[in-house]
Amino acid sequence: MLSFRNINGIAITLLAVFVTIKLAYNALPWWIPGILGLLWLVITIIGSFHMRWDYHLKSLHNNKDVFENHVSLTFDDGPNPEFTSKVLTLLKKYNAHATFFCIGKHAKAYPEIVKEIIAHGHTIGNHTYSHSNWLGFFGTTKVLSELQKTNAIVLDITGKHLRLFRPAFGVTNPNIRKALQKTGLYSIGWSIRSFDTTMRSANTIRDNVLGKISKGDIVLFHDSSEKTMVVLERLLLFLKEQKLQSVTVDRLLQIKAYA
Ligand SMILES: [Zn+2]
Structure with a gap:
């Protein structure tokens, strides 16, 4: 599920992988964490304006299981x-x-x-x-x-x-x-x-x-x-x-x- 917590977890993990590879092999360019940061920002802004995503918190949007009409x-x-x-x-x-x-x-x-x-x-x-x-x-x-x-x-x-x-x-x-x-x-x-x-x-x-x-x-x-x-x-x-x-x-x- 796309949530603020999950996205932060993924971002931190990718950053840790990048730093590890960078320190060990000095192989990856610096624009990679820049792009990741930008992606995190875009997802978080969209998630903040779209309640339906339940990005920051769980909201109740409907009840399709309701018995009556x-x-x-x-x-x-x-x-x-x-x-x-x-x-x-x-x-x-x-x-x-x-x-x-x-x-x-x-x-x-x-x-x-x-x-x-x-x-x-x-x-x-x-x-x-x-x-x-x-x-x-x-x-x-x-x-x-x-x-x-x-x-x-x-x-x-x-x-x-x-x-x-x-x-x-x-x-x-x-x-x-x-x-x-x-x-x-x-x-x-x-x-x-x-x-x-x-x-x-x-x-x-x-x-x-x-x-x-x-x-x-x-x-x-x-x-x-x-x-x-x-x-x-x-x-x-x-x-x-x-x-x-x-x-x-x-x-x-x-x-x-x-x-
Ligand atoms: Zn209003």
Whole structure:
């Protein structure tokens, strides 16, 4: 399996072999460790941005073994004063349940929306406090603080101890892995990315999700985008036609959402 640990092990072994041969026979050129180092860097950068690789840590991306016709819709980056309530109304209309990975500072700003999410029977997860663009460069202590601050805010609002976490931007690294180990949070990924915050048109997003979704999938949306609203109702109609039910991600994965 391609993991940070394995790649480091292979890199160190190859380096040791190179040094041994170099010292014994002075035979190999110096560009060889340079190329190896570059290869290590490229693999590690790609692995850090692709949660599906489970390169730094194990995330839960779907549950294809689920017995019932269940899928799970997830919404990141809220709560949002413009869109979250609209998402809740649509989900209610189609009797669907979902998971909202909330940014801590947004939860602090809009506690009533957080309560509304819980009141509608949906699940809340942690999506860091700041959702900083620099999160991938934060040390373990700072990442830990991001997670703990968000958990404390949601605990204060709802009385619930969050156990689910979705990495901001889907970025993982050794510091995030250590912070998750300390907090005992599950890392939740996705099997279908809607690309609803990109430049793609609503029709392209809809076709992408509808063309791929099947039992056991976890779909990534954002309750912070107008395009999501356009796509969501069409998707909920499609799920109804296909007799697929959206449930909270903890139910799909059969894990506990709260401690
Ligand atoms: Zn996000």
